[in-house]
């Protein structure tokens with residue numbers, strides 16, 4: 001950047017750079033000329049060498065396989081995505097068709113090698129929208145990374161189901177070479193919804209991809225859209241049944257129960273909605289997706305789930321589970337550990353049970369009436385948060401059965417991918 005004496009110099013300088021948006025000294029948003037420019041991946045600079053953010057330098061990864069907390073670094077090695085899911089902002093960013101471009105595996109490994117000379121890190125978060133697009137590139141990257149620092153580095157990234165399935169037989173090798181977590185764009189649990197979102201996979205493909213990760217003890221980041229404006233009540237039930245079939249009802253994060261599809265500008269779902277309501281939605285801020293839920297039952301289920309359960313209780317539920325984990329880690333009593341572990345399984349099923357009951361209610365009523373177990377749960381949570389004697393509380397273990405094995409932003413949750 002040249003030396004700039006004042007804000008007018010700055011404005012003149014920014015004006016010369018195509019596709020720039022900035023706020024000038026008078027607080028006005030300015031745009032430079034629009035130009036169809038894309039820097040070829042071969043000319044990208046090593047992003048890790050401009051690594052000044054204090055927040056990023058405090059990044060960690062919890063490695064469950066090696067049972068350690070690793071210092072981490074994050075970077076992106078590709079842009080765009082070859083797919084075109086109907087809700088995804090990437091579709092709008094690459095308007096003329098999906099244009100995925102990426103640095104070569106060797107370049108990526110060389111970037112990381114160069115960064116190792118300046119920073120201390122043991123894990124690499126690869127933040128690409130869809131890292132697993134080219135199988136040979138992933139395999140070459142993983143092999144190359146394993147040659148750095150005596151093979152002690154680990155990594156995580158994201159994939160869509162189709163690409164993950166193409167590499168499933170190589171997963172054991174990738175794990176040995178450091179793969180620890182894959183964020184999967186599963187999104188929904190029924191074919192009608194997968195087709196609506198243009199996911200180009202089947203429900204069985206989704207289950208197979210999750211099982212392949214589980215079988216190899218690779219942690220899963222579950223991208224899931226439980227609700228959207230065009231949905232039917234049965235589709236919420238289908239999503240819940242899918243979570244059971246895929247064995248993720250005890251998934252560590254609860255986000256997937258609460259995500260609602262965001263209506264990003266330039267996406268097919270937003271165009272369709274604008275056509276059906278006969279007006280263009282404002283570009284100034286993202287609309288509240290819940291305002292556009294069309295089906296009365298879905299609207300009611302969503303409002304009750306978010307306003308009467310998630311907002312007042314989700315934070316407390318998470319705190320109660322953490323509190324149990326703390327006691328568990330300090331206790332020497334096997335029976336107390338067993339009771340608290342079971343209690344946490346019971347607690348982890350609460351969002352599922354609440355949403356299941358709401359989706360099956362014959363008529364609308366307060367949440368405590370629709371969900372018979374609701375007050376058992378809330379009493380247990382309160383008692384755990386005000387615990388005095390852990391052993392006594394553990395004996396309160398709940399008599400009600402649980403469901404088996406196991407997303408937040410927007411108003412509570414939103415998602416892009």
Ligand code: SF4
Nearest residue numbers: 081083085088129417
């Ligand atoms: S949601 Fe994920 S897979 Fe779909 S277009 Fe966006 S980045 Fe690609």
